[in-house]
Amino acid sequence: MFSIIQAAGWPIWPLVACSILALALVIERFLSLKTAKIAPPKLLDEALAVSRASVPSPDVVRQLEQNSALGEVLASGFRALNSDPRCTEADLRANMENTGRAVAHRLERYLNALATIASAAPLLGLLGTVIGMIEIFGSQSPAGGATGGNPAQLAHGISVALYNTAFGLIIAIPALIFWRYFRGRVDEYLLTLELAAERFARHLNNLRRA
Secondary structure (H helix, E strand, O other): OHHHHHHHOOOHHHHHHHHHHHHHHHHHHHHHOOHHHHOOOOHHHHHHHHOOOOOOOHHHHHHHHHHOHHHHHHHHHHHHHHHOOOOOHHHHHHHHHHHHHHHHHHHOOOHHHHHHHHHHHHHHHHHHHHHHHHHHHHOOOOOOOHHHOOHHHHHHHHHHHHHHHHHHHHHHHHHHHHHHHHHHHHHHHHHHHHHHHHHHHHHHHHHHHO
């Protein structure tokens, strides 16, 4: 592997850095976007059950907030009622929406960086290709004669051009696939959070009137 990197020349190092960064981002997103950390399936029903008669205690609300991203949104509704039992429905929804926006921003974290790598890697590969072509032309004699060329420099220029093109595509294609996968996963989570928050807001509004 190191011999390939050596043959590809210095333009390969930005691509190596992109590949390491992309791998780190993919691993981080896989760990952060687990269902248990975002929207546990039974959490909404449990929150509805514990608040069927009244708003739960602050300790229960704190545990709910630390449970998951969905728990943060639901806990914000409880906190709004605890701070002001007579708050309007609009204030209640606004409080939950603000928390939801913060959660959405956290779910989308690093996705732009991954998309940037998917877009930039082919361009970096193309840069290496251009540099390799420059070396190829530089290996030829001023008169253009084949006997005056430098075969070693010619071979190195070809290696730089081909390896960088290949590395750019090898990095960009998986990065693009993972970006689209995580983008779809985040959109699915956001829809789940939105529907759960809407149902919970109606429940809290009925609880507020009771």
